[in-house]
Amino acid sequence: MNRVYHVPVMLAECMDALAIKEDGVYVDVTFGGGGHSRELLSRLGVNGRLIAFDQDPDAVRNAIDDPRFTLVQHNFRFLRNNLRLLGVMKVDGILADLGVSSHQFDSAERGFSIRYDADLDMRMDRVGDVDAKKVLNSYAEEDLHRIFGMYGEIQNAKTLAKTIVTARLTAPIDTVEQLKEVVKKHVPRGKENKYHAQLFQALRIEVNKELEALQDFLEQTVQVLKSEGRLVVMSYHSLEDRLVKNFMQKGKFKGEVEKDFFGNEIKPFKVISRKAIVAGEEELQLNNRSRSAKLRVAEREE
CATH class of the missing domain: 3.40.50.150 (Vaccinia Virus protein VP39)
Known part of the structure; x- marks a missing residue:
């Protein structure tokens, strides 16, 4: 096995x-x-x-x-x-x-895990045209708000969505570390892992239409x-x-x-x-x- x-x-x-x-x-x-x-x-x-x-x-x-x-x-x-x-x-x-x-969490290049820096992918099948990068860099603010609130059950989903939309005007958010850097001021101290896990869950559910x-x-x-x-x-x-x-x-x-x-x-x-x-x-x-x-x-x- x-x-x-x-x-x-x-x-x-x-x-x-x-x-x-x-x-x-x-x-x-x-x-x-x-x-x-x-x-x-x-x-x-x-x-x-x-x-x-x-x-x-x-x-x-x-x-x-x-x-x-x-x-x-x-x-x-x-x-x-x-x-x-x-x-x-x-x-x-x-x-x-x-x-x-x-295996998917442990494969750094898949972008599922908060533990490794990698491209934000998260596609289960690796052939779909929507990955996590596309969600973060092209979705409207209200759609990001909905995804973070509904799929991630994130308390400050509205503020988080606004922060991401503002940040991507300067540079695209393409990697795990870039995303963590953009959102770090919204993450409750001592609860970093839980918050990141909720955020990644929300993106994964949206990318794969789970x-x-x-x-x-x-x-x-x-x-x-x-x-x-x-x-x-x-x-x-x-x-x-x-x-x-x-x-x-x-x-x-x-x-x-x-x-x-x-x-x-x-x-x-x-x-x-x-x-x-x-x-x-x-x-x-x-x-x-x-x-x-x-x-x-x-x-x-x-």
């Missing part, structure tokens, strides 16, 4: 949540280092099948040499169409680990999962968790559950995990990334 690339979070909990059938068909929509996929494959029989998705070209190096395994180089928002191309109409379970892999992709993906799971098929999603910040929770509970992202003529609730899933599952004490000690992880589980109802 490629533990250097990415230590899988809540591995045992994810496997339990999927309620794996030996001859089932499963999808891991966030392959990354393949930790979850390898464990899932080990629990499948000879007739089982696992299809994994990852848009990051680096993930291909971790592809598993196994006839039961297929890796699709595509964003999970294209789940249904890619499964159809493979002749798969329905599956027994879907796993999504929405975190950025340790929330839109998540909503597209979740909506498709309704058509793709068999009756009693499991949807298992692990998220790392409140925006994602709220979308996942609402969708599992109501079959929609906001508003009330729809009802039929007789007042019965119409919703595609039965929630298995009433409260989010979190990492145990031992894992928290061993893997710092598990601290913010929340795992939610639902079962498809016909």
Whole structure:
């Protein structure tokens, strides 16, 4: 297992949540280092099948040499169409680990991490035409304000947006260190790492359209999962968790559950995990990334 690339979070909990059938068909929509996929494959029989998705070209190096395994180089928002191309109409379970892999944080040139100076890129697929530099240097002030406030949950988002727009008039903001220098007067003392992490999270979500992709993906799971098929999603910040929770509970992202003529609730899933599952004490000690992880589980109802 490629533990250097990415230590899988809540591995045992994810496997339990999927309620794996030996001859089932499963999808891991966030392959990354393949930790979850390898464990899932080990629990499948000879007739089982696992299809994994990852848009990051680096993930291909971790592809598993196994006839039961297929890796699709595509964003999970294209789940249904890619499964159809493979002749798969329905599956027994879907796993999504929405975190950025340790490998992406540790690759300085990707521009995901506040620890290294590098070009501000942050593209998961490395081919999209919008990177973090483009967001910072071309977006209108009100759009930056919205992104920092909504995606980063930054308290002084309005002031921060104004500062960036003013600074870029003098020189473009192209690197991690340049960005940190521009914003340093707004960073609360003693909370530098947290503030920078929130700022980088906001930029990453915008660059990769992560929330839109998540909503597209979740909506498709309704058509793709068999009756009693499991949807298992692990998220790392409140925006994602709220979308996942609402969708599992109501079959929609906001508003009330729809009802039929007789007042019965119409919703595609039965929630298995009433409260989010979190990492145990031992894992928290061993893997710092598990601290913010929340795992939610639902079962498809016909």
